[in-house]
Amino acid sequence: MSTNVVLVVAIVVLVACGTTLVLERSLTRILVGFVMLGNGVNLVFLVASGPAGRAPIIGTGDEPMTDPLPQAMVLTAIVITLGVTAFGLALAYRAWQLTGHDDVQDDVEDDLVIRRADLDRPSASFDDVTAGMPDEEGEDEQSASGDNTGTDAADRIAAERGEA
């Protein structure tokens, strides 16, 4: 059985353009790329599902019909893409609201971990101090230093850079 080479050309271009866009940092571009990538992959299902033919509806003729199972899968994929698009757009809008652009930034917490690795430090939650006695009642006296709960990751990074 032969494969329609024109459809394969469409697949190659759609997937290539889609992945190029997905690798961008702007969430809008990522979403555009994602939808395009989805279209390309849906065509892969079509190509892989055999030759073109009659619609898979019983009683519409005698010619060979197309394979219905991949079509059901692709239909699911199309609708899911709609859900992903809507959610991604809401994310992009929210990002724009918060930061004024919709670029996906590098993760701040990961940056913190990388800095800690460079400084040969343990993790933030690691308890290096062994002072204090256990007791079933009472609580620790609040100390001014060493208490970094409630501060932002960004503040912590700033503080650590200052220490370094």
Added chain:
Amino acid sequence: MITIVALHFLAAALAPVLVRHLQRRAFLLLALVPLGSFVWLLGPAEAAFDGDVRTEQVTWIPSIDVQIDLALTPLNALMALVVTGVGALVLAYCTWYFREGDREIWRFSAVLTAFAGSMLGLVVADNLYVLYVFWELTTVLSFLLIGHNPERKANRRAAMNALIVTTFGGLVMLGGLFVLGHEAGTARITEIVAGPPTGTATTVAVLLILVGAISKSALVPFHFWLPGAMAAPTPVSAYLHAAAMVKAGVFLVALLAPAFSDIPGWRPLLLVTGLVTMIIGGLRALRQHDIKLLLAYGTVSQLGFLIAVVGAGTQAAAFAGLALVLGHALFKSALFLVVGVIDRSTGTRDLRELTGLFRSLPVLFGAALLAAASMAGIPPLLGFTAKEAALAAFLDLGEDADLGVWGPLALVGLVVGSTLTVAYTARFMWGAFGVRTVTPPSVATPRAGLVAAPVVLAGLSLVAGFAGAPLTSRLMAYAGEFPSGAHAPLLTLWHGLTPALGLSVLAVTGGLLLWVARRRVSSAQGRLVDRLHVPEAEIVYHGVIRAVDRLSIEVTGRTQRGSLPVYLGIILLVLVVVPGITLVTTWQGVDVRGPDNLLQVAIVAVVVVAAILTVRSRRRLRAVLLLGVTGYGTALLFVAHGAPDLALTQVLVETFSIVTFVFVMRRLPPFFSDRPFTSARRIRVAIGCLTGLAVGGYALLAADARTASPVGYDFAGPAYDYGGGNNIVNITLVDIRVWDTFGEIAVLVVAATGVASLIFLLTDRATSHRESRRIRAAEDSGWLRGAGLIADRRRSVVFEIVARVVFPVLMVFSIYLMFAGHNLPGGGFAGGLIAGLALMVRYLAGGRAELDTAAPIDAGVVLGSGLVIAALSGAVPALIGFNAFQSGIFDIPVGPFGEVHLVTSLFFDIGVYLVVVGLALDVLRSLGGGIDKQGEDSGAVEAAPREVSVP
């Protein structure tokens, strides 16, 4: 037995409710559960001592041989009686220990009761894996109990240490249990002990299990977690760290000893760690000022003693070991409870601040004296008779276990340890009740109930001391599993002038001398510690934990760079390289053909150009419109292939997506932000091209590999016969592969909810409803009522008229599509999307208020009812005896109109329809109306002047 274990957990679940109504008196009710279990157990236990072992089995997963086995062997029976008896007393004690109105006891009561249940389950388990489950349950619950007061950092650390150390041991043990179960061919412990496997694998397995026992029973080098566990309330210390949890290790050793004490490594490991722990614990206890910590180190020492004796593996030693377990449970829990009373009465546990308590708390002093005498091994208490038996067993150890010179050496260790025990016992009594020249603390008279528990326990130590004969016969039921040794073991107060008695006298005298010379001993000890530089176990442990933490930071820092493009690039490169190499190396050429017709070439050409222009586009809107071109082109390709359902859905989805994109685009900057790095762009394009080529290659290969007749063609018959429809794709979605579709609509519900929550954040979706109520009152009535809320300049009369006319038509069409989908292209997805587009038209023409007029209902309600209807269409057939989601086909005559062909999977399609409409409504409300509203609030979008005036 399973009933009494389950009752504990039931009581634990009810405990918070009881505490709410009864406050701390709830403990008295809770104590009835272990008390009742204790009473019930007396009968089966007595039978077990007579050789009649009760077993219970609950099959769980028979196909893989997983079941709950319980058994009441003599050993299990003794442990179960200890666990329930002491448990009942400790729970009752809690009633008076906690202060009236303590806010934390609802949790504490539940956890402690659940712990009692886990411990009971552990000691009656007859299945390696059941034993393991209860074992880890006690670990987790003990973590919660140690961390009872999380306000202190030291408490949190103590709880974590206990959790990590015992879980580490538990995991090592689990490995051993698996190997042992595999080697033995059964998981039932009674069967394994009756016919133990042999060989290297078994040896390794048993040694691994011993690591678990050693960590749980806090032996060197894991001993440091136990003193830290004193962060728990004192009743917990009395129960977990004296009678119950730490005994789990001893229990496990006792369980395996009859079968495995002769394997290589067993005796050296247990005798050495046990006796070393006994001596180190004793030495550390001599240096404590907190009487609770003193007892904690004493417990460490005693556990070493117990493990050494129980693990020695001779009949006499096993007998003595079991007697010691009983004795220790009675005296140590009594002493801890005494400490609790002192703490509550005086407010301190520091022996430098306590003085004269033997006068002010005489009853308590009496109980403490009995318990302490038992601990020191002084007649006529159980501690004495048990220790005599242990000394006698170790005197014969070299001969019974064939240890040669190591037997006497172990005996020396035992005597040294016993001497230290006497010394720290003396220190405890002197510290808690002695007279010192300090200001006496004010002593509040404790409630009778608080003193009752230690008095009962201490009294039992005394009674058991005289009950040597009945105890002997019962303990022999267990010890009889060992070959008999040089002497027949016996618990009695008077054996005659035996070497064991001489050693006892030696230990007591030596211990008292050590106590008399305590100042010199203490300073000598200090000098010794300074000189030896032996690192403390806790510091070593801390270093190990720190190293693990550092390693994880280094690995995370190297691999987790936090950049989305980098992650995606790596994933895509793997996709290209790994299957790509196979593709290239095994390529044999595929059979290709040219285009089917010129139209196809034209469509593909347009799609290709549009796709490339999308990548190059710097304007957001242009990119989105070009994306639409590729989408519609794909839909045409679907049509050409013979997939009308796909084409229909694709067109509708594409339309809906583009408008949604535009909703958001109108607020974002018109251009994408500048990315000046050309090298990064080249890399992106290169990865993109490689991925495209690779996927194209995979597509060619996949199409070429299609040699067998695919399963899809066979769907035609069932689709008609069972699915009752002609459109096979639709029947596949709503019947043949309905579970997939059900999962999918669940995802859609999640996505829709996510969209709404990202835009409206904490406010509810129905915010705009209140607005719509105002509109109904507004006098403006044009073609669209809600349109009165947008500024006149932005209104279009023509569009409003079109929207008014088209909306009902579209809605009817959408419902038609949903019904027709069974036989023709269409179905719930397509119908729902049409309805969504109809709503979209209303919104575009008349704004968000018009949308609310068109659909005056919360999107969440639509989503939820859709999901519920879909779920019911699956559940109802299952409930009335068919398979879930099975379709029923009915032909209902409706008079002159003929028959209605009703297939019940239609209800599933209605659910799908509603979910899609709900998604559309959520998207329109959030990304449409929600963004409008926020734009107006921020002044970026012009609103109708009338609305601004409304407060």
